[in-house]
Each structure stands twice: as structure tokens, then as C-alpha cells.
Amino acid sequence: MTDPVAHAAGSFAIAGKKVARLGFGAMRLTGLGVWGEPDDRDECIRVVRRAVELGVQLIDTADSYGPYVSEEIIREALHPYPDDVLIATKAGLTRNGPDVIKTAQGLVRLGPKAWPPVGRPEYLRQEAEMSLRRLGLDHIDLFQLHRVDPKVPLEDQVGELKDLQDEGKIVAIGLSQVTVDQIERARRIADIATVQNRYNLTDRSSADVLDHCTGEGIGFLPWAPVGAGELAESGGPVDRIASAHGATSSQVALAWLLARSEVVLPIPGTSKVAHLEDNTAAAQLRLSAQEIDELTHSV
Template sequence: MTTTTVTPGAASGTFILGGDVEVNRLGYGTMHLAGPGAWGAGRDRDEAIRVLRRAVELGVTFFDTADVYGPFVTDELIRTALHPYPDELVIGSKVGSSNQGAGKWAPIGRPEYLRQQTLLNLRHLGLERVDLLQLHRIDPQVPLEDQIGELKSMQDEGLVRHVGLSEVSVDEIKAASAITQIVSVQNRFNLADRASEDVLDYCTAEGMAFIPWFPLAYGKLARPGGILASLASKYDRSPSQLALAWLLRRSGAILPIPGTSSVRHLEENMESARIDLTDNEFDMLSALGRAETEKGTR
């Protein structure tokens, strides 16, 4: 009799984007494969390719990239490592920001720019259609209907399957949803930063994916003798793994995309899907993180 080993990716559960694209919930974010501040190439191209291939072996089916990562450094790495893509692999990308040097980004939402960057994304990735295209930032200088309208036009042309948003409020999600279906939102959210909790709750209620960026942050919560440190010791896991386990438990709509440029760290992150927090442990971490968030807003 043969035994099938469940990958960590599969152990994280699944989510269906837009009603027709199924992904394993624990994905991978590629930004760390570019250079510092997402500018230029990363330090070790061979290791980056190993990371991407190992992620697939570990059950990752959702990869997050963007035109500004490099620019296009991560797109090229994904294509080199994984093309031709497995049928179950889903790539989400973003347009709507410009990269002007390490950590120097600015929103650009002009329709012609959004189209240009989408076409370049497709070329660098070796795709005819991107499964998920998110507006990286709303450009306050351009009417929202022009920005989302261009994404919808490309969707109608078959260049884009589904549309998402990044760093938005509930009201902005509602406004964009009046133009086309929004299937995902990518906001900063983690154990120690709950500023987007209302957005998460809205996405959960509406059946949208919530993709937290910077998911591994836990601030000062791992101080010696604290709850997070104690639980990490109990499970023989790292605080980062518990932070990811908490996200996976917080809502079935959450698709964490922890990024790393190391195979060892990738494997460590993925094992978080096997941590089964008790109700009491989840509640303690939730309360601890909420107190940290409230403290930071004072």
C-alpha cells in the first residue's frame, strides 16, 4: 500500500478566486528575490531559482509578483524556474506603481501606463493571460473609474482573468466593485498590525481573497517570557511560523504570501500550515496582537 504525503501547501487549505481559480492558501511572495528595496537583481540567482522550484514541490500554487520588483526581475526568475507552468499554478501580478530606485515607488494609474506594464508583465512571464492582476496603488491624480476601467478593458480582451486591489479601504473596494468584479485585496496585515481588520472582515463576508503583505511581522510580541515565545517553545516552532499559523486560522479568506530568498526559510515558513492552534491559543494571540496594534495607534 502506498502512502501519499500531504504537502504543507495542501495542508493550508484552499481558496477559490473569483469562483473558478483554486489555489492553496499558503502562497509565496517574490519581492525578496529582487535586490534591496526591490531594485535590481538579488544576491543569488541560483538560490532564487531553487526557492521557486522548491515552493512548487512544497505545494505552493499561488505566486505573487509585480512589474516593479526589479523591475521585472522576479517575473524573469519565475519564468526561468517554472515555465512551462503546471496547470495548477496561478500567478498574481500587480501594476500601477513605478520603481524609481531602491524603495522609491510612486503610483501611476494612467490607463496607457497600466496597459503597457501589463503587456510587459505578460511578456516577461511568458503568459498570454494573467490569472490575477491587482492595482498596486490607487493613483489619486487619476479618476478611479479610469484605472479600474482599463483593467476591465484588458479583462474583456482576455489579457486578464481576474482583477484585485492593493492598499485600499472598504469604500474604495465598493467603488471599484461597481466597475468590475474585485476578487482580491492585498493590504498590510499581520499579528502585530491589524489596521486593515475592517477590510479583512469585508473581504471575508464578500468572498474575496485577502492577501496580507508583510505577514511575518510580530513586533515585540516575541519578547522572552511572553505568550508568543512560550507557544513557540511549546510547538518547537519559530515565532514567524506561529504568526503565519495565526493568519491561516484568522479567516479562511486569508492567503498569506511569505517571501524569502532562502530555501531553508521557505521550508520553515511552509511548515506553519501544519500547526494546529487550539481555540484558547488563537484567542490569546489575537488579544495580544490587538493590544499591540492599539498601543501603536496612541
């Protein structure tokens, strides 16, 4: 049953396609620590298909999710892809194991140590070619540099993506976790369609990047978009606003992002259909100007 809820978020054009501004992040279609197969692959396939039924048109993944598992699940779920769906993927981070491990004391997060950046041009080209194969595409609508490798000149990394674009293997180029200066250096080499930085109610360290993207008309994909921290605790601003609307804290966090700028395309992720439906309903939530102002000035 098709119910394009996500379309209520409005649209933004990437790679010549207008997509609903509320997308889906596919990192969680994997095992613990973003490593290996998920506990329930069939449910993950249902999640991807249900996302499209709900009007989601931007599905964001990466070669390093699994690694490779997320891309493979997306292909199994959707190939051949609907014409209005844009598959975005990334390369530039490698994996040396899960970023969360189980110990006798509980879960231990390894964080960035499990995600070493590699931006050598030949590696980025290899991963683009492999993503094309895994996803079953003859071109990738949006191919993003997952991280800037400090050991390789940024110009060489973006230059290789520009070469792939000129060859017709990718349509649009994106960056992830970059500064304003890096965006402008990259734009001297190629058009930059999107930037994907961490940004949410409690982490606004990329506010200058978002403002720059807004001014330049560059799509901004905030990752970890539902983070609300203490603001969502009982009696806090997110909790109060959610109660007033009969909504969840995650929906309020997403609605605030959508209101923050017309270039924002949140990509919440999950491996459960029920959670997906809950997140996608945020597209229909309209916060008042007073509520937006309160959340904006809450940290």
C-alpha cells in the first residue's frame, strides 16, 4: 500500500531528481557495530520497501556499512529501482571490524578507530566501481566522499570523483563531515550537490556549514538527526512539545531540522518497520514559530 507521507516534507533537487526532503539512512541495515549481517535480514528488506511506499525517495548508504551489506540489501529490496528513487552511496572510509563490541562488562564503542579514512584516488575509483556492481546500477546518482583523508590532497580526492562524473559513472558529487573551507576548495574542482555532516538538536557544531549550504543552495544531509539528549527528558522542551502534538521526541527532532532550512534532508535510519513509520510521520508534523524558536535556543 503506497502512502507518500514523506512528500509532506517538501522536496529538493539532487542529480536532476526532485526527492522528498525526508530520506532514509541505511547504516542500520547491518549487524552490531555496523558490521556483518543484520539479525533479521527479511525485516531489513521490508524496511527499505516500506520506506519507498511511504514516499521516501532518497536512500543513503555507503560501501563501509557492513561493509557492503547495506548496499546488497538495498538492491535485493528495490532492484530494478523506481524512477523517482535516488540511491546515494559513499566511499572513503574503510573497516577493520565492528565499531561496537560485546564484552563481559557490556557493549564497548570503538568509534572512529573502526573506520580509517582512505582517499587515494585508485581506492575511491575501485569502490565506485564495486558499488555500481553491488547496487546493480550503470551510474550512481549521488556519490559522496565519506571522509577527507588527511594523508591525500583534497583536490586529488575530489578530482577522482570529477573524473568518474565525466565518465558518466556518477551523476552528482557529495562530501561528508567537511568544513566550509573544504567545501569551497572542492567546488573549485567540481560542483558539490550535497554535504553530509553530523547535526541535530544537541550537536550544532556544523551550524556554519549548514548556513553556508543554505546560502549556496547545497543539499545538507544531517546524520544522527534524531539526537535530542537531555532536551527529550521528562519536562524538557522536546518532551513538552512532543506531548502537545501527540508526537514522539524523534518526530519533534526531525520536524525541527526540516524547519531549520529548506536545504536540509534528514536521513533517519532503522532496521524496524515500526520505527521507520514513526520517523517518517515527522514529515507531517508542523511546529509553531514559537516552538521552533524555543528548540533553536535550547542549547
